[in-house]
Amino acid sequence: MFMNKYFTLLFFLLILAMTFSGCYTVLMHPQTEEGYAQEDYQDACIDCHTDYNDYPYGYFYGDHYSDYWWSTPRYGYYYAYPWWWDYYWSPSEGRQVNSQNEDVFVPRSSTGEKATRRGSIRPPYVEPLSNPGTTTITRGGGSGGRGGSVKEGNTQTGKDSTNNNNNGNNNNNQDQQQKQQTQPDNTKKTRRGGGRQ
């Protein structure tokens, strides 16, 4: 009698959960048009999954990532990055490694242009970043590009990222800043270096 009563309740709760689950959690992907081309794969996904750029490590409770999940991506990876996402998002696309050898999400541009060659600093001119240890990893093209950015040493939320995406000039400036900062470490040792005035 006791077991029947609680098994009934258990069954009821399971039915309730399954009913509610259809409202939100989706296990099966909606049908897509036939003739879906492989090369359109990610672009088409972004059409529906518009919040992917805001939640690169996986959708996590409402609309909030802890700030340090952005600045220290391994926390975001540990707490929010679904294990099956690697399957849908090729590691070779849209990923870079920061100064701490951690994967950093950089969304693939769906509407941007190719990166500028021989780029030079462009207005509006901004002050160099004050923290010499700061590394900025930027992927983005010229004006109108949809490049994302992940900064270390600066707090940045998904919304901030979206704002930056709309300013291609800023991205170019960051390209320049990054180049200026990283060049001393990355350039080869001067040959035949002599004394300097």
Added chain:
Amino acid sequence: MRSAMIVKSLLYIILLSGLSSCSLMAQYIDQVEEITAGNFFGYGARQMGMGGAGMMSFDGSALFYNPANLARIPRIEASLGLSHQEYTDKSSVREVRRIVDYTGVSPTEQTFQDRFAGFESVFGNAEDSKSNTRLNSAILTVPYPTYRGSLVFGFGVANVANFDRVFTLSHSDSASPGNRITARGNEFQTGGLTQWGAGAGIDLSPRIAFGLSLFIYTGKHDYNWRYRLDSLPDLQYGQEDYITDKYFGWNFKPSLAIQMNQYLSMALAFETPLTMSVKEDISTTYDGDPSIYVDEVEYDIRRPFVFSGGMALSFNEATLALDIDYTDWTQMEYKNNIFMERYNDEIEAYYDKVFRYRIGGEYVFPKLGLSLRGGYFVDPLPVKKQFIDDDRNGFSLGFGILIDRVMTIDVAWVRSGYNRNSDFIYASTYDAGDELTASHNLIVDEDISYDRIYVTSAYRF
């Protein structure tokens, strides 16, 4: 010489009947105490480092604390935890004794008459300690790939209650120099209750998750009591009990986790009543008697609902968590054994309604991959206040590290303790129907403290 032999025989019979009743019969209200009641050991070093607040934590132990939060685990996680306990019991026997008259006369405190006439209690104390290391938890969580929301399954085992305890009784009565009665008892307990769990958490909306866990309980409790009484030059009495209880039961736990806003999250859960079948094997030996007296008892014990709530406040690197449980232990009852069911009234008189709360904080140093934690908890004993001198509470400290982006190691230290009193039936009398009519009790105070270390490591694939 002949009269001395008769007196000796009578004393032996009285003591034999009285003392054996301490362990074999639940005649006194204290005997309805169940070691499985209100004896939560705790699992998960992260949660225990935060005072035991685990309702809003996002790791495999959510299977037991709040299965709805399984939905917040995006990767396959395997975790393993160990625990170590140092348990100390300091006991003392009051100089005042208590007479309990079970025929309806109100109990009075006075020096026992009859055999103990002329003797006075001498204050006695003793200390005993025990340490043990056990597997604390082993949990596997498996997220099912989803296109939206989350569905995560969890499977695991945890040590939900620990029976490792010791107690030493040291008592003496003195009438004159050289004329002394001494009593000494050693209690040694070991074992635990294991909770096997299988559950799932699913997102019902972007901010609401539902979870359900099914728990199966198995356990074993080994109890050993050695008692020796030396009374006058011509009487020695010794007794030893071996009692083994085996437990089996099941219940389940539904829960909700709700993200109220960016900073505040809340959880609600309840555990359905847990009915455990208990099979008890008893064997008793007496000094000078080569026989072993064995018995076997089976009964069910039904633990009432447990209602739980939790909340967490998160401000980026800082988290503050609070958990509250409510259990009405007066609703606990014996079942499927009419002899045990007679004591259900005494359960109501002995047990109490209990709020148990834990509060803890965590601060993360992301660049270091380090988390520091601390907590405080009040975990009241489930019995009436008259049996408690100082209720159970404690504090905890802990830390955790994230290695690379796949592995965590968490360590917690918990310090806790309580003071309680109980009656020890020193001698007793029975009527012709073998019903207890009166007992002569010593009042024993126990100062119990323990330190526990929890270590849990998790790997996310």
